[in-house]
Amino acid sequence: MNDRYDVVIAGAGPAGAQCARDLAARGYDVVVLETEAEEEFPRQSNKSTAGTFHSMMAAFGIPDDVVMQYTDSVVLESPTEHYVRDQTGAVLEFADFKRYLVKDSRDRGAEYRFDARVTAPITENGEIVGVTYNGDEEVYGDITIDATGPSAPLAKKLDIVDLERENHAIGVEYEFEGIDIDRPGFADLRDAMMLRLDHEIAPGGYSWIFHTGADTAKVGLCYIQNDSHDQYSRDDFTIDDYLSHWLETDPRFRDAEPIEGKQHRGSAHIQAPDKLHTDRFMAIGDTVPSLDPLWGEGINKCMQSGRAAAATADSVLKHDGIEPTAENLEVYDTLWHRDVAPNAKSRLLMTQLLYLAPNDRYDRLMRDLQRLDDDTLAEANKGNVRAIANLIELEDAPLLARFAKQQLDLDLGSLLP
Ligand SMILES: Cc1cc2nc3c(=O)[nH]c(=O)nc-3n(C[C@H](O)[C@H](O)[C@H](O)COP(=O)(O)OP(=O)(O)OC[C@H]3O[C@@H](n4cnc5c(N)ncnc54)[C@H](O)[C@@H]3O)c2cc1C
CATH class of the missing domain: 3.30.9.10 (D-Amino Acid Oxidase, subunit A, domain 2)
Incomplete structure (x- = not known):
């Protein structure tokens, strides 16, 4: 079996499989290591409700046959109220969708090894040059990508992520x-x-x-x-x-x-990443994590991060003599912050504020949503502070005070030894 590739990817979820699709389509030798057995894939990793939108389906060429149901609206409900927004989408059969991504990337030339549980990076002179899987098996790559979702065995050992309890x-x-x-x-x-x-x-x-x-x-x-x-x-x-x-x-x-x-x-x-890459290494998808904190839209975000990593790898590997150093992979961070998760920090704050609100505030929020126009809501959803201000009322003072105290506690907490 070949043990040297341009790119080694750990994890065949939406992020890893999409990254492999893009790299294989560009002609790179790419291998994906997936811990589950192929016959039952995906089993434990068949975890997602898989509600998504047409933008994702169109951007990544996802076929209709993985769709369980096309939808026309998104409804928000509180204990006694609701708000309906016309917005077309699709609920996917997540298992079929994952298997489609594997098949399509294989058709483009990607190699998959199932039953391959990645455990640790192999390093030389402090840089990752490959991975160990199933105890003593090894595979090497010019670039290695961790796309294992929350388990993140490589990103954790390389100190790229600190996924907090x-x-x-x-x-x-x-x-x-x-x-x-x-x-x-x-x-x-x-x-x-x-x-x-x-x-x-x-x-x-x-x-x-x-x-x-x-x-x-x-x-x-x-x-x-x-x-x-x-x-x-x-x-x-x-x-x-x-x-x-x-x-x-x-x-x-x-x-x-x-x-x-x-x-x-x-x-x-649900946290904003500090780092996304280092020498010869990128972390993508929920390993980072990339999913949108507010409503948990992960599939699109994770696939976008896979695409950004593939474009970054291509920008380095296509030039003879350019090494995939951290500096040369920096473009991945730029793409992630610009295209995958713009306003990541403000959306995270909105999420914390939203979950802190009591049930009666949720009822009022539904009424507020009904009175605001679509543009303001779209801006608020993107994290625009002025638009969010339209959703905040005088009666929210205690909630905001509690939120401010929580943020202060968090900040002070980070100063404590
Ligand atoms: C209950 C639930 C509902 C959700 N609903 C939605 C929704 O409606 N819409 C939406 O957009 N998003 C939803 N999400 C989020 C979305 O499913 C995730 O954001 C997305 O699946 C993450 O993709 P990923 O490729 O980064 O990671 P994952 O999907 O976690 O894939 C990681 C892959 O790596 C493999 N792996 C793990 N460890 C190792 C290892 N050590 N070695 C090798 N392979 C390994 C796993 O088996 C898996 O195949 C939901 C999530 C959950 C949990």
Whole structure:
């Protein structure tokens, strides 16, 4: 087996597989090492609800046959109100989507090794030159990329990321049939992706119903173990208990039955990265992490980061005699901050503020969203401070004070030994 490549990628998720697709299309020798066995891929990594938008489908040429359901709207729900925004999207069958990315990158010339668990970087003179997998197997590359999601074995050992426990978001989801998808008193969720802000159901996070056709939907929730989670959580409740509680108390699920074998769970870190690369190495996707903190849109962001890393590798490798030093890979950071996650820090602050708000503020937020025009909302969603100011009211003073104190505690906390 070949043990030397232009690029070695750890992890065949959306980020790694897309990066391999782009590199193989440019004619580079690229190998992807994936820990799961090919026959059951993806199993544990089949974690995503996979709601996405046409921009992602078009930018990456994703075929219709991995789509479970096209959607026409995004609905935001609070305990007693809701807001509907017309926006077309698609709910993918995540497993089919992952397998498609592998097949398509193979068709373009990428090599895959399944059952290959990457454990550590191989370094020479302090620079990564390859990786160790399955204990004693080795493979070498001019550039190595960590795309293993939150496990990040290479990025952690190279001190590129420090994925912090307090920023760890966990999620669980089941697919159901028998859901009352257009129940009187609630928003019409036919052809919709719905996100619900309600600490009773997902303390310090949000829950969702993504319609997948007829009376079926993906139903799940996620949260970070933040201050709000501490404040609103119930003693001894696990994430599964919260989902059961929602299913038992929301009349839309009265006749719902779980579809066998359709459970997904996973995690991600909600934090802004300090570093993204070093000599001969880049970290992409949720390893960094790249997913949007506010609504958890990860697929598009992670694939964009894979594309930015592929373009960066190409810009170096196509020139004989130019080494992939940290300085020459710096363009990846520029592309990431400009195209993948612009305003990453302000979106993170918005996220922290949002999850800190109490349930009655969520009800008011839905009414505020209804009164504001689309342009202001689009700007607020991008993190524009002036547009966000339109959503803040005098009554928010206690919330803002609590938020300011939390930020101060965080800043002071970072000064403590
Ligand atoms: C419950 C849940 C719901 C979500 N819903 C949505 C949604 O609706 N829309 C959306 O856009 N995003 C959603 N996301 C986020 C999205 O799924 C992720 O952001 C995205 O999958 C990250 O892609 P990635 O390639 O960076 O990492 P991953 O998808 O985590 O892929 C990493 C790959 O690396 C492999 N791997 C791990 N460790 C090793 C190792 N040591 N060696 C080799 N291989 C390894 C894994 O098996 C996996 O195949 C959701 C996430 C969760 C958890």
